Amino acid sequence: MTNRKRVNVFGAGFTSALSSIIAILVGLAVGFVILLATNPAQAVRGVGIIASGGFNGGMKGVGQALYYATPLILTGLSVGFCFKTGLFNIGAPGQLIVGAFAGIWVGANASWIPSPLLWLAALLAAALAGALWGAIPGLFKAMLNVHEVIACIMCNYIGMYAVNYLIKNSNAYDPLKNQTIDMTRAAIPKAGLDKIFYSLKGRFMDASSVNGGIYIALALAVVMYIILNKTVFGYELKACGLNRYASKYAGIQEKRSILLSLTIAGSLSGIAGGLMYLAPAGGLHINVVETLSAQGFNGIPVALLGLSNPIGIIFSALFVAHIDQGGYYLQRLEYMPQIIDIIIAVIIYFSAFALLMRQAIGAIQSRLNSRSAKRREGLADAQEASKHD
Amino acid sequence: MQNSNAEFIIEMHGVTKDFPGIRANDDVTLRLRRGEIHALLGENGAGKSTLMSILFGLYKPDKGVILKNGKPVSIASPNAANALGIGMVHQHFKLVHNFTALENIVMGVETTRYGLLRTDQARRQVVALSEKYGLSIDPDAKIEDVTVGMQQRVEILKMLYRENEILIFDEPTAVLTPQEIGELMKIMKSLAAEGKSILFITHKLNEIKQVAERCTVLRKGRTVGTLRVADTSIEMMSELMVGRKVEFDLTKNPAKPTAEPLLRVERLTVKSKHNQKPLVNDVSFVVRGGEIVCIAGIDGNGQRELAHALTGLTPVDAGRIFIGDKEITHSTARARNLLGMSHIPEDRHTYGLVLDYTVEENMALKSYFRHPFQRHGFLSFAVMRGHAERLMRAFDVRAGQGPATRARSLSGGNQQKAIIAREMGELPNILIAVQPTRGLDVGAIEYIHKRLLAARDEGKAILLISLELDEVLNISDRVHVIHEGAFTANLDAAKTTAQELGLYMAGTRAKGANA
Incomplete structure (x- = not known):
């Protein structure tokens, strides 16, 4: 027993990554079972297509995956940040759509702002509107102790219907397509990414929709990591999340932490909306439909798969977008669109069991440890014995 | 076999x-x-x-x-x-x-x-x-x-x-x-x-x-x-x-209390949130610098509410609390902390520690917001570690992986010692110690009692809330016995016995106890 301290065989970071990877493999396995059940002949090819994700479409496909990953990183950060404070932000869809509309409205109306800066102003408006939409449940929780899940769900619906109403009554509405107009002047700049992620159709460069937004998302993930792990503010937020009584005892203002946490989370989701919808003709537009934003809800599995760690969330968002693209290309086979949606949902939600996997790995590790310790001791005993012979 | x-x-x-x-x-x-x-x-x-x-x-x-x-x-x-x-x-x-x-x-x-x-x-x-x-x-x-x-x-x-x-x-x-x-x-x-x-x-x-x-x-x-x-x-x-000899009878210097009280409580009342029943009922006392005042009583007679009211965790329904001349009846826990009040809470898992934080993070729980623990909003982990190492050495807190150990994996006694180290390490002016030796062994109890007496001799005001009669009699200077939220006796610790205390703890009212 020379080295008693070396117990964690793998290291904490590795354990976390490993648990996420195992969760993903379990998700893929379950997806494969559904593929088999619905169309056994093409199941193997199907799972290959899903696993290849965006790569099915060459560089353009990869670009599309990155484009879809952009809002997911941000909604994942939004949900994960709140998890760290002990709050469940299920309001990302509402914060996202409210932010998106604010951005589009500024993009369509603030014509006095010069074009190269307009997207930035629009994005700021998106962040502010999202922050407001997060602050509402935050206020309810802090002041009246209304559970944030209830307030967030209400805000989701209020946000969605209000935005639908506002779009139809604004100059940003395209009645022919029943969606928002193209954001030509306020589009997020491509930042050179269209020169990398395209596929050639003859001599035509078919560029993907990915834009500089991915840089913003990555930068914000790093910022959130620093806030959570290096600052006084993050220390207070995490203390509230881990033990609200002890943080009260330490003099931390819990109400302030709750309000700030949900406000910041809301602004992240708002930025997600801005980055999604501040797009020219080829990109996404807000459709006036009565559906809550999937990118908002998918922030939940992204945060869970990333174990609420901002850096982990980058990778889990990339994975979810990747699988989503896989589902898009799965249409090449004879799977019904609904089945594809089910398969993708199953994979994504099974992958969110990363925490469960981490516990399982922990249990296996401790068993391995005690076994190897026994072996080492057995060895030592044998050596002792042979010395005495 | x-x-x-x-x-x-x-x-x-x-x-x-x-x-x-x-x-x-x-x-x-x-x-x-x-x-x-x-x-x-x-x-x-x-x-x-x-x-x-x-x-x-x-x-x-x-x-x-x-x-x-x-x-x-x-x-x-x-x-x-x-x-x-x-x-x-x-x-x-x-x-x-x-x-x-x-x-x-x-x-x-x-x-x-x-x-x-x-x-x-x-x-x-x-x-x-x-x-x-x-x-x-x-x-x-x-x-x-x-x-x-x-x-x-x-x-x-x-x-x-x-x-x-x-x-x-x-x-x-x-x-x-x-x-x-x-x-x-x-x-x-x-x-x-x-x-x-x-x-x-x-x-x-x-x-x-x-x-x-x-x-x-x-x-x-x-x-x-x-x-x-x-x-x-x-x-x-x-x-x-x-593994060594333990002193059972502490050598106690005579108390030299200051003239002016450091902590003053006037007619404090805290009512139950459910039925408005008074849990702390019209209680007045002072703690001077250089003395240990003890609140003795059977568990559940208002000690918890009293401690929470003094430290800002529970609002006060009536009465006033002063640190020195400054009224703090409605101040936040942080404000009291900055005025030199320290608190060893009764429940170490609920209040005393963030169990999923490391020992060093827990040691900084009352000071993380101050220079040099933070600079421009960023935490200095080097300062936190040094601080924790110092306190762990001074108070003999044993942890498997040093300051980086999660508080959850410490033994109960070491968790308690970590809290005491944090609260006493910076020598506050006023220490509210609620059952500071609960669950500790004789060696650790002896050590903490010595620390409390040393702090007293340095002129600090110590309010000890304890259920242990031995502790009450051994280290305190004055004793207030609490029963159903009110004081039943105000005694000189040197002139009382366990039997007498037990009587008042059960509700008998001494002459001259404030109603």
Whole structure:
């Protein structure tokens, strides 16, 4: 027993990554079972297509995956940040759509702002509107102790219907397509990414929709990591999340932490909306439909798969977008669109069991440890014995 | 095994258990005779709880064998332990608060007919058991409405109802009044006389002296030895446990209190949120610099609410609190902290620590926002680590992986020492210490008492809220006895006795006590 301290065989970071990877493999396995059940002949090819994700479409496909990953990183950060404070932000869809509309409205109306800066102003408006939409449940929780899940769900619906109403009554509405107009002047700049992620159709460069937004998302993930792990503010937020009584005892203002946490989370989701919808003709537009934003809800599995760690969330968002693209290309086979949606949902939600996997790995590790310790001791005993012979 | 026979109902041989960074049990041997009361004595973190958790099936030993009646058994879960007739009263009771005593006793082994609960037969059995052993309970009272003593009797009946023959008591007297402790000792003796075998974990040497026949001493995870209690003195037991001589009577300098009080409380009242009943009822007192003032009383008589009101965790309904000349009745906890008030809370898991933070993060809980712990909003982890290392050395806080250990994985005693280190390390002007030595061993208690006295001699004001009569009498200068939220006596600690205190704790009102 020379080295008693070396117990964690793998290291904490590795354990976390490993648990996420195992969760993903379990998700893929379950997806494969559904593929088999619905169309056994093409199941193997199907799972290959899903696993290849965006790569099915060459560089353009990869670009599309990155484009879809952009809002997911941000909604994942939004949900994960709140998890760290002990709050469940299920309001990302509402914060996202409210932010998106604010951005589009500024993009369509603030014509006095010069074009190269307009997207930035629009994005700021998106962040502010999202922050407001997060602050509402935050206020309810802090002041009246209304559970944030209830307030967030209400805000989701209020946000969605209000935005639908506002779009139809604004100059940003395209009645022919029943969606928002193209954001030509306020589009997020491509930042050179269209020169990398395209596929050639003859001599035509078919560029993907990915834009500089991915840089913003990555930068914000790093910022959130620093806030959570290096600052006084993050220390207070995490203390509230881990033990609200002890943080009260330490003099931390819990109400302030709750309000700030949900406000910041809301602004992240708002930025997600801005980055999604501040797009020219080829990109996404807000459709006036009565559906809550999937990118908002998918922030939940992204945060869970990333174990609420901002850096982990980058990778889990990339994975979810990747699988989503896989589902898009799965249409090449004879799977019904609904089945594809089910398969993708199953994979994504099974992958969110990363925490469960981490516990399982922990249990296996401790068993391995005690076994190897026994072996080492057995060895030592044998050596002792042979010395005495 | 070669030398075991049926004289011993339980034997644990060569038990070893490792936790990250620490060997909690190292080749421990414990043999329990049929029908004896066997004490298990050891410092905090000596491995007593781990050993009992192994016997109760909560942990799996890395090495070693357990024999029952001479036959090896494997105890994989508390259910398996139960099947072998092993029952345990945990330090923190495992009762459902909104169930009745009877429901708690039968829970898990209910008699049913056609899937419906039948309690009449169970009730007869429980009543018979409680009469047989003098365990008076009210079977239909809800647990949340009964005293801690009765809750403990419910726990004991739970074991008896399951026909357990090996009973483990994990620090059963920590939560009881002196009178209740006497009762429990009687009950334990009558159980042993009926042939039950009892393992009794405790720090309190005089209790061992009172009831136990034999005593196994653990130190740093190893067995020091098993001795016959009748042949051993208290001094010897404590020396075996701690590994050095322990001073029982502290040398106490005469108190030199300042003229002006540092903490002043005027007609303080705190009411229950549910029914407006006063929990702290019109209480006034002062604490001067250089003295230790003690609030003595039975648990649940308003001490918690008083401490919370003083430290800003609970709003005050009436009355005023001053630090020096500054009124702080409605100040935040942070503001009081910055005015030099420090607080060792009663409940270390709920209030004292963020269990999932590391020791160094917990050590900074009251100072992280100050320079040099933070600069421009960023935490300095180097400063936090240095601070934690200093405090851990000064207060002998032992942790497997040093300051980076999660607070959750520290032993209970070390958790308590970590809190005390944080709260006393920076020498506050006013210290509110609520049961600062709860769950600690004699060595640690002696150390903390010395620290408190040293702080007193440096001119600090110390308010000690304690349930331990020895502690009250040994280290305090003045004593206020609290009963149902009001003071029943204001005494000079040097001129009072445990008997007198016990009387006032039970509600007798002394002349001149403020109403």
